[in-house]
Amino acid sequence: MRDVSLQIPPGVTGLLGPNGSGKSTLIKALLGLLSTQAGDGRVLNHQWPSQTREIRDSIGYLPEDDCHIAGLDGIESVTLMAQLSGIGGKEALRRSHEMMDFCGFGEERYREVESYSTGMRQKLKFAQALVHDPPLLILDEPTTGLDPDQRLALLRRVRTLADRHGKSIILSTHILPDVRTVCDHVVILVKGEVRVVDTLENLSRPVEPTIHVTLSGDHQPMANRANMAGHTVNWQAETSTLEIGGIEADQTSQIWQWAAESETPVRRMQPAVNSLEQIFIDVAAGQSPGEPSTSANGLEVNDAGQ
Amino acid sequence: MPVNDLGFRGWTGERSAQWLRPLVIARGGISLILKRRWLRFMLIIAWLPVLVPAFGIFAFEFSSTDPVMRRRIVGMAQGLLQNPELAEVIATDPDRARHEVWATLILYYFRVPQLFAMVGLIGLIAPLLISYDLRTKAYLMYFSRPLTPTQYIIGKSAVIWFFLAGVATVPALLLYILGVFLSSEFSVVAQTWDIPLRILIASVVLMLPTTAIAILYSSFTSESRYAVFSWFATWVMGAVTYQALSLTSLIVERQKGSLDLAAANEIWDRWRIVSPYHILGKVESWVFGIDRSSTSVIPFVLILTAITVIGFWIVRRRIVARLSV
Numbered sequence: 001m002r003d004v005s006l007q008i009p010p011g012v013t014g015l016l017g018p019n020g021s022g023k024s025t026l027i028k029a030l031l032g033l034l035s036t037q038a039g040d041g042r043v044l045n046h047q048w049p050s051q052t053r054e055i056r057d058s059i060g061y062l063p064e065d066d067c068h069i070a071g072l073d074g075i076e077s078v079t080l081m082a083q084l085s086g087i088g089g090k091e092a093l094r095r096s097h098e099m100m101d102f103c104g105f106g107e108e109r110y111r112e113v114e115s116y117s118t119g120m121r122q123k124l125k126f127a128q129a130l131v132h133d134p135p136l137l138i139l140d141e142p143t144t145g146l147d148p149d150q151r152l153a154l155l156r157r158v159r160t161l162a163d164r165h166g167k168s169i170i171l172s173t174h175i176l177p178d179v180r181t182v183c184d185h186v187v188i189l190v191k192g193e194v195r196v197v198d199t200l201e202n203l204s205r206p207v208e209p210t211i212h213v214t215l216s217g218d219h220q221p222m223a224n225r226a227n228m229a230g231h232t233v234n235w236q237a238e239t240s241t242l243e244i245g246g247i248e249a250d251q252t253s254q255i256w257q258w259a260a261e262s263e264t265p266v267r268r269m270q271p272a273v274n275s276l277e278q279i280f281i282d283v284a285a286g287q288s289p290g291e292p293s294t295s296a297n298g299l300e301v302n303d304a305g306q
Numbered sequence: 307m308p309v310n311d312l313g314f315r316g317w318t319g320e321r322s323a324q325w326l327r328p329l330v331i332a333r334g335g336i337s338l339i340l341k342r343r344w345l346r347f348m349l350i351i352a353w354l355p356v357l358v359p360a361f362g363i364f365a366f367e368f369s370s371t372d373p374v375m376r377r378r379i380v381g382m383a384q385g386l387l388q389n390p391e392l393a394e395v396i397a398t399d400p401d402r403a404r405h406e407v408w409a410t411l412i413l414y415y416f417r418v419p420q421l422f423a424m425v426g427l428i429g430l431i432a433p434l435l436i437s438y439d440l441r442t443k444a445y446l447m448y449f450s451r452p453l454t455p456t457q458y459i460i461g462k463s464a465v466i467w468f469f470l471a472g473v474a475t476v477p478a479l480l481l482y483i484l485g486v487f488l489s490s491e492f493s494v495v496a497q498t499w500d501i502p503l504r505i506l507i508a509s510v511v512l513m514l515p516t517t518a519i520a521i522l523y524s525s526f527t528s529e530s531r532y533a534v535f536s537w538f539a540t541w542v543m544g545a546v547t548y549q550a551l552s553l554t555s556l557i558v559e560r561q562k563g564s565l566d567l568a569a570a571n572e573i574w575d576r577w578r579i580v581s582p583y584h585i586l587g588k589v590e591s592w593v594f595g596i597d598r599s600s601t602s603v604i605p606f607v608l609i610l611t612a613i614t615v616i617g618f619w620i621v622r623r624r625i626v627a628r629l630s631v
Contacts, residue, residue, distance in 0.1 A: 033449055033629045053324065053452040061450035067443035071338045071434075077447075083330040084451040086321030095317060102314045128447065133317035157314075165314055 001025055001192040004039070008170060008187065012162045014179035014200070015172040017189035018284050023172045024064060026189065027138055031056055044136055057085065060129030064140035064172070066121060074109040074116065075100060078127050085132035092131075099127040104153060118145030126154065130161075137161065137169045143178055155182045176276045186276075188283045195283045204273035208232075213242045213255060214268035221262035229254070243272065324452050331448065331461025336468050339431055348427065352473040355419030356481060359411035363485040366407050370400050370490060389598075405498050406596060408485055412478050412501065413594040416508055417587055420474040424516060427469055429537045432520035433530030435462045436621070441528035445628060455625045459521065459618060466517045475509040508593045512586060515610045518617025519582070525624040541583055548581035568600055575601035585609055 001022045017023050028034040030043060032052020041048045043055045069077055075096055082092035100109045103123045108116070113124065122145055129137055139158070143151045159182050161167040171183060179186060179200070186203055188196035196203070215222065219242050223233045232245035247254065249271040259266045339345055369376035376396065383393035387410065395403040439445050448458055482501050486494055519540060523533040555573045559565050578584040588606045591597035 028629070031450065053454070056450065057321075057324070057452040059450075063443075063446040063450065065443045065446055067446045069334070069338075069444040069447060070438045070442045071341065072334075080330065080334050081447065081451065083334075084327055084448065084453065086324070086327070087317070087319065088322055091319060098315065129450075130314070132321075161314060165316065 001029070004192075004194055006187060006194050006197050008168070009185060010166070010168045011184035012158060012169045012171060012182050013185040013187060014183035015170055015187050015189070016174075016176070016179065016280055019174075020191075021189040022192040023189055024140060025192070027061070027140055027170070027172060030138070031059065031061060057132075058134050058136060060132065060134040060137045062122075062125045062129045062137070062139040062142050064144070066118070068113040068116075068121060068124070070114065071112070073112055074105060074120075074124055077113055077124060078109075078131055081128040082131040087132060095131055096127070099131045102130070102157070103127040104150075119147060119150050122146055123150070123154070126157070135167060137167055138172070139169065140172045141174070142171065143173065143175055151178070158182050176280060180276055188280065190284050190286075196279075200276075203276070203279055206272050206274055208245050209248045210243055210245045210272035211247050211249065211252065211255060212268075212270045212272050213244060213259075213266055214240055214270075215242055216240070216265040216267055219264065222258050222264040225258040225262055226255075229258075240267075325457075327451065327453055328457045328461035328464065331453075331458065332464035332468065335435060335462060335465035339434060339465065339469070345427075345430065348430070349469070349472060352420070352423040352427065353477055355423070356415065356477040358419070359415045359481055360484055362411045362414075363408060363481065364488055366396075366400070366404070366411075367485070367488040367490070369396075376400070401497070404489075404494060405501070408482070408498055408501055409504065409594040409596055412481055412505060413508075413590060413596060415478055415481065416474060416512065416590055416594075420477075421512075421583060421586065423473045424470055424512065425538070425541050427473060428466055428516060428520045429534055431466060431469060432517075432524045432537065433533040435465060436521055436524035436625075437528055437530040437533050440525070440628065441530075445625060449629060455622050455629075458625065459621055462521060463517045466520060467513050470513050470516070471509065474512060475505060478505045478509075504594050508590045511589050511593060511610065515582070515586070515613045515617070518614045518621075521621050522617040525621045544581035545583050548577050548584050551577040551580065571599040572601060575599050578606065579609065582613075 004026065015023050015026070025034060029036050030048070032049055032055060036049055039049075044058045046054045046058065048055060069080065072080065075093070078096035078099060079092050082096050087095055097109075103126055105120075105123065105127070108120065113121065116124065122142060126139070126142060129139070137158075142158075143154055146154060155178060158169055158171065162169055162182075162184075171179065173179060183200050185199050186196060187194060213222075219235055219240070223235060223242055226233050226242075226244050231247055234243040234245070235241075236243065244255065252269060255266070255269065258264075365375055366379060369379050380393045380397045383389050383396055387393075389410075392403060392406055392410070396407065439448070445458070449455075453461075479502055482498070482505065485498070486492065520537060523536045523540075524530075526536075527533055552574055555576065556565065556570060559569065559573060575588065578588055585606050588597065588599070588601075589603060589610060591599075592603040597603060
């Protein structure tokens with residue numbers, strides 16, 4: 001990694017990047033598991049890299065790798081992690097049960113970890129990361145191996161921890177819908193460099209405000225009216241959607257007026273947002289986020305966000 | 307599902323000091339190993355040889371009131387132990403012989419049954435420590451906590467130290483206490499007060515280099531069977547090589563001319579360097595004050611120190627390298 005300079009605010013931050021971009025390296029460097037040649041910073045008011053042990057004491061880390069301590073039951077694994085974080089005796093056991101309850105474990109907590117499925121091991125690592133109540137959580141690919149229900153449940157827990165318990169969370173993932181579901185901020189790394197640090201809201205906002213209007217019937221009369229009013233218009237036949245550029249989300253009365261004048265039924269109206277997938281691809285290709293794509297991959301620059 | 311799910315709650319309790327965290331690793335490792343029934347059985351078996359020196363101490367103390375027993379012990383010192391000086395002291399002044407008799411019996415306990423128990427026990431325990439952690443990547447879990455590689459190594463080593471203390475140090479100390487209770491008066495404590503200290507030092511001599519070798523092999527591979535094989539090969543091949551070289555040298559020297567005890571001892575010491583078992587034997591004999599060889603013990607102490615330092619240094623490097631992947 002080189003020239004890495006970033007400030008991660010409270011909330012949920014998505015750490016994105018192609019394979020080999022340096023996400024895990026950045027995380028391990030933050031934890032002090034990798035030595036750095038140069039640089040300094042602060043993590044939770046601790047000097048980095050001189051106070052990495054204090055930093056690790058304040059961080060809950062969920063590693064990407066399938067890792068566990070052989071021979072231990074689920075509850076014993078979490079209790080051991082609690083004790084390694086300095087929680088003593090019965091309190092460690094009590095706290096571990098509480099975290100396993102929170103993570104949705106039932107009686108399977110008394111089974112050996114070797115017998116756990118991939119998804120259960122992910123949940124176990126999440127419980128281990130949380131058990132000492134750290135103010136900062138670093139989750140490296142936390143939803144890998146989870147079924148859709150468990151994935152949503154875990155993302156809900158992440159959001160709950162951020163919203164109700166004031167946790168800062170760094171979510172390193174390849175799964176862009178996960179980022180869109182829970183993240184407030186996004187950091188994109190490419191080839192060991194930080195390319196993007198911004199809020200998801202800012203990144204999602206297109207260069208020109210655009211409204212997507214899904215129509216029934218002939219779109220031409222309405223397109224003509226919008227054109228005559230000086231707006232750029234683009235018709236997407238596949239989705240029966242008219243993209244009207246240069247119009248803000250609070251100016252929809254104008255669209256309703258054109259629809260009434262042209263007697264065109266409007267089925268759906270939605271402000272356009274940048275696709276996170278496209279942003280990711282653009283940034284990986286060395287372009288600015290939101291900049292029109294020159295690649296011939298058939299993906300749109302802007303699309304209707306969810 | 308839980309009867310009452312509290313959801314997530316913060317935790318603001320007092321945390322223990324960071325330097326105590328290796329104890330958690332040690333405690334976790336010990337309880338994990340004690341889960342294995344065969345190992346608990348082996349620990350009990352490892353205690354049985356203590357009966358031999360215990361009987362020896364009993365017989366020695368009993369001989370102070372029984373001349374027949376004393377004659378037998380004198381005969382054993384001359385024959386089995388090949389120590390005529392000790393036999394003479396036992397015959398003339400048993401009180402003066404007590405220290406050496408006890409030390410010899412406890413050294414015998416350290417050298418013969420407990421070294422075999424140690425080799426067997428560590429050979430089965432050590433791979434469960436670092437090799438398994440490498441295989442399951444458990445080191446990532448450990449180092450997500452405020453642990454240094456050195457603390458991790460100390461925690462893992464402490465598991466071995468605990469079991470070694472269980473099969474060697476504790477029985478030896480109990481043996482000493484048994485001797486005190488079996489003797490005619492408590493004044494024997496004044497004669498033998500240094501033996502418990504010697505037991506502790508001999509335990510350190512036993513534990514540090516053996517643990518360094520064991521976890522070194524354990525850190526080289528995630529396949530625990532290779533670590534086990536290397537461990538046993540080190541002891542067996544070392545001992546066999548030592549015996550072969552020493553016996554060959556003795557035969558050659560005998561063919562050249564007369565071979566006195568001092569020269570034979572010099573030959574036995576010459577090849578100790580190839581066998582960890584015999585290096586330990588030399589240093590432990592010296593610790594118990596009954597090393598009768600004229601060869602200096604210092605080179606052997608230096609070898610054990612070097613094994614310990616280099617072993618732990620390599621293990622540390624291996625672990626740091628793993629984290630960089």
